[in-house]
Amino acid sequence: MEENILSTTRDIHGLYPHVHIWGYPIAIYLFIGGLAAGILLFATIYYLKGKADEMPFTVKIAPIFTFGLVVIGLLLLVYDLHHKMYVWQLFLTFRIESPMSWGAWTLVVVSIFSLLWPLSYIDDIEAYLHERGWKRLDDITKFIRNMEHKYVIPRFVIITFRKYRTLAAYLMLFFSIILGIYTGILLSAFNAHPLWNNSILGPLFLVSGVSTGSAFVMWLSNNKKERQLMSTIDMALIAVEIFFIIHMMMGMQAGPEAYKQAAHLFLGGEFTVIFWVVFVGFGLVLPFILEVFEHRGFKIHPALPALLVLVGGLLFRIIMVQAGQISEYPL
Amino acid sequence: MRYAMAIEVNKCVGCADCVVACQTENNVPIGYSRDWIVERVSGTYPDIFLHFESQRCNHCEDTPCVRTCPTGASFIDVGGIVKVTHDECIGCGACIESCPYDARYFHPDGYVDKCTFCDHRVKEGMDPACVSVCPTYCMHFGDLDDPDSDISKLLKKRENFTLLPEAGTAPQIFYLK
Amino acid sequence: MSKFNRRDFIKISGTATAGVALTPALSSGIGQIFQNEKKLTDDQLTKTPTICEVCFWNCAGWTYTDPDNKIIKVVGNDKDPHSNGRLCPRGTGGLGMYYDENRLKKPLVRVEENGVQSFKEVSWDEAFDVIVDNMKAIDEKYGKESIALFYHGKTGPHFKHMMQYWGSDTNAKPASAQCLITREAGYIATYGTGLASPEPTDINNTECLVLIGNHFGENMHNGHVQEISKLIDRKGTIITVDPRFSTAAAHSTHWLPIKPSTDLALLLAWTNVIINENLYDKEYVARYTYGFDELKAHVQKYTPEWAQTVTTIPAGDIYKTARVMANAAPKVIIHPGRHTAWYGDDTQRTRAMAILNAILGSWGRKGGFYFPENIKLPNHPHPPLPKPKWSWRDISQGKHKLAFAGITNEIVDCALPEYDGPYKIKGMFFVATNPLQAIPKEDTIKKAIQNQDFVLAVDTMPSEITGYADVVLPEATFLERLDDIRVSQNKSPNVALRYPAVKPKYDSKPGWWIARELGIRLGLHDYYHWEEFEEYLDWQLKQIGTSISELKEVGVKHFDRKTPMYLNENEEYWFNTNTGKIELVSTDFQEWGYDPLPVYKAHDEAPAGYLRLIYGRLPMHTFGRTLNNPNLNDLKNEPKLWVNPKVAKIYYLENNQEVWLQNPEGKVSSFPIKVRITERIRHDSVFMPHGFGNKGRIKVDGKILEMSRAYGRGISDAELLHNIKIDPETGGTGMRNSFVTILTENPHTKAVES
Ligand SMILES: Nc1nc2c(c(=O)[nH]1)N[C@H]1C(S)=C(S)[C@@H](COP(=O)(O)OP(=O)(O)OC[C@H]3O[C@@H](n4cnc5c(=O)[nH]c(N)nc54)[C@H](O)[C@@H]3O)O[C@H]1N2
Ligand SMILES: Nc1nc2c(c(=O)[nH]1)N[C@H]1C(S)=C(S)[C@@H](COP(=O)(O)OP(=O)(O)OC[C@H]3O[C@@H](n4cnc5c(=O)[nH]c(N)nc54)[C@H](O)[C@@H]3O)O[C@H]1N2
């Protein structure tokens, strides 16, 4: 028999029996990051493809949400800090090797873009809203326009942004990719946890993030063409995700003991059901099937697969954050 | 300079004097600890093998904790001592998540705390508190870059191991068999 | 006369298990003690000499206080031969005793309101009045002798002397009958002298150390732990005999996993080999010992082959280890052990060890046992002591010739209602001792206490005994008080000072002050010519050419030896025995009717379905006295019951599962304990550390006072001890013939349901 035990009492909260210092806030934060990245990715790509007017929701409207999302993300990040009063320390330096540092800076940059992008489309947005019979937000659009007229600096910024929108779109594309990759590789940077320490996790998170972005557009767009396009993209992304997941599990199974243990969490261990049945079943396979049926002409509410993908994406991050912390090297 | 520790597991009795000495020396709050003891038993009665390991931050040469710190609060000080500047730490936990040894914890005041190799004592030419209290004299502290230091000689002479070499952190705490 | 003829334990009503639920959350305030402090370097701190009282090895050290008079740390004194500058974990964490927020804070007196007994906080004067009234009442009715003092530690002598001045010499300590009296007796019978503390084993020069149930590394007697570690460095041989794979066993060259209770068989078989193979020290035996031929004839039947059947140790290993020992002789030590109250034939077992040391020629030899020396301090002149009509001697020495100190369990017997002999006990003082954990047969002790007219407890903590007292006095901890100069024996004679580093916290007082105040109120002025104990100590120190102020600077002062440390070659040496020789055959024992040579007798085996209960020490705790110490509790806050995997299979046990224990008399543990499945214990025994399962919780002015970190944690071994065997020579209690069975369901809730 082998015994490896902690002989002194070390009841430090969140350290034993396994590290548990990150909870839902970090998982939601990662979800939001991925979602925002996905939305911005589609907005910029289709803008650059010259489809701004054809796909107004994707390019002009959806990015409105990213600003809110990114702000919530930043707030969650701060909320999760244990030494909150020192949060400004994050912005005194940029640490090239620290994904946290990357993330903090990227979120700030992305938040600026995601604020300016919709502002630069304020007339189109108002038109879009009116078209859909939404007048309630007129006060806000009017207020924003007033600001733009009254003050020099906002006017200058927005006019400049409009003028160089293509350049801005390239930059935004770049940062949204960074954001997507960042939310993906954040966990894999913590290689003290075998589950996180694998090369597929990053791409998997990126694909999953983009997939939630497409689901988001699919869900809220009123444009059938847009929705169908996004649905097609989403199906492809889901297929890639499933491929990555299987690949990741096989990789861990083939690894050293600590990695086998990590895989076991999903192959018989405590996360088996929630991962395979709830996440993979209801968050990937079912929406995939629903989308296939929709393409074949069955009447399926587009919100259904979209919401399943979104909830699945959130669940996936919660599971990975929790299971990753359980997966540790032995004492 | 390259500070390191060598601990003779053939003498350690797992008494935890090193743990409580660290607590009083470094004002580690009750309920927390910078060092701890692991007991390893193998075999079947009456052919059994047992040893204790006094563990703490390994002051790794390859430091995932410093690498992942977004503010630079975690840094490598003179002699390879891995430290945390409390006033720069935002308490994000990145370093805790990246240490394979669970060597770091959130101090109740919010910042991350860990073993400092008692650099305040080392500066004065003393041994760290845990080393200087150990009743079995099984702990040794010194400079690996100095070939004449006790620790360099011990490591040359005796078979030794480090914790979780597979984690690739190049620990600077060596256990002598 | 006390108002309380029926003494209830002042506690919160409800069963023990219900009590667990009542335990208030661990107080969190304590976590703040060390926080937010700027780190000061050692030279910004003040050093005051101290002598550690966390155990009775009494290491000398330094208490460091900061400019705000806060205790920062306690560190060993380099000049001290007990600590060599390094305290053990308990000493390093000793400051937790001072900081413990559960400490006794004010004198307490038992009161009864509306039929409910409780404690009330009172002033020192009021408390002294109650004590003095009761002492006088007992004196009038039964005589002063009827008040018995139980004590331990450096605070005990203050009270022992006070009681002797008053006229009672009825006293005892568990540290004798429950600890080392049997071993002392074994050595006195053999060498004419006991061993005392620290044991004069020359481990620093030995080549072979034999530890028989002596679990150094868990037993943290500091000096010896350090010396053994250096022996490992020197690649010396260590032979450990223990049924359990102890820490010492893990670090030994040879571990002999003995069947519990059979050590005497092994010792006699070793003697057999050493004699029959002519490995003994012939010259030494011829010159210094008495009765060798009889010994030789006596051990013939104790062959290793026979011993194998008794001890389960292969005969080959017995031969091998005997030869190893002989090879190292005379640099060999069969360590006498300390807590030797095991099986009721313990004087005989230690005799066998003493004999083995004698034939190997290690007594008085370098690398064996050295002759220790200490400093004699004169007593302040005072009137002669009154002569009590009877004392502890009369109670114990009639029955046990070698009861050279009070025997706690026998004094307890005199306190029982059914006792009708001449030595009736009607008052009990407990000073720094907790009989409910220390003396076996808890129920008997409770009965004896119930039968008293008055009970006093002097303690630092609301320990179990305080709940049974009529008056509880809060003593200051060792860091806050002055006590007698330490004059213990060593290679180099020395004196050491304990000086208060800070003022007593709360309304606690040092023992010397409490004893003196009581004495003065009892009219013993003539015995207390001094007002401050410091004056007394300074006077004593001046007589040997030093002073308090010098000792405050150095802590420990050494003096030159006056006698040789070892026997000189061919020296004629007179041992303090009847024959003047080392008595392999004890002439005293012959005369008194005890076995003159140790005879192996089998001990009880576990009844079917039971396992032997083995207990021992944890390195970071001293009995139960440190369990509530915040620093030490932080190192280990609960015990585990060690169970062999085979046993775990039978009982379907899992690691960390909570179980209860029951002994064959039907007594069930008050609390559960968590299981640790480990190969370190035999399949016929379970092991747990002594001192846990604390039940100390009292009610003071309606509020609960308890040891909040210790209450209800784990099982108290003391509670389950039964089948106690009395050692005939000394009256010491054999406490290891105890058996238990494992209960996986809470027996207390079951009782409530049915
Ligand atoms: N079942 C069982 N019984 C045993 C043993 C065993 O292993 N198992 N061991 C035996 C041995 S070896 C011994 S030596 C005895 C020891 O038994 P005890 O003499 O009882 O010794 P302690 O447990 O040290 O004393 C405990 C009491 O002293 C109090 N105390 C601590 N410090 C101070 C102080 O500075 N001043 C005052 N006034 N009080 C203080 C504590 O709060 C506690 O109430 O027990 C023996 N009994
Ligand atoms: N940390 C710490 N150190 C202490 C103390 C403490 O409370 N805590 N108390 C001090 C005191 S007062 C004393 S007296 C000493 C006592 O310390 P020791 O004299 O060393 O130990 P014991 O308690 O007699 O013995 C416990 C050991 O005996 C083994 N044992 C049990 N049954 C048998 C048997 O039948 N045969 C053999 N050969 N071994 C057996 C147990 O497995 C265990 O390893 O420790 C002192 N040191």
Ligand code: SF4
């Ligand atoms: S103080 Fe020394 S012997 Fe005790 S646990 Fe620490 S390293 Fe081991």
Ligand code: SF4
């Ligand atoms: S042990 Fe952990 S905290 Fe210490 S240097 Fe290594 S990775 Fe960093």
Ligand code: SF4
């Ligand atoms: S918790 Fe503090 S030290 Fe650790 S990574 Fe974050 S900022 Fe750096």
Ligand code: SF4
């Ligand atoms: S080196 Fe100092 S800080 Fe580190 S564990 Fe030892 S005593 Fe604690």
Ligand code: SF4
């Ligand atoms: S051995 Fe430890 S507890 Fe005992 S006196 Fe020495 S330092 Fe104190």
Ligand SMILES: [Mo]
């Ligand atoms: Mo003892």
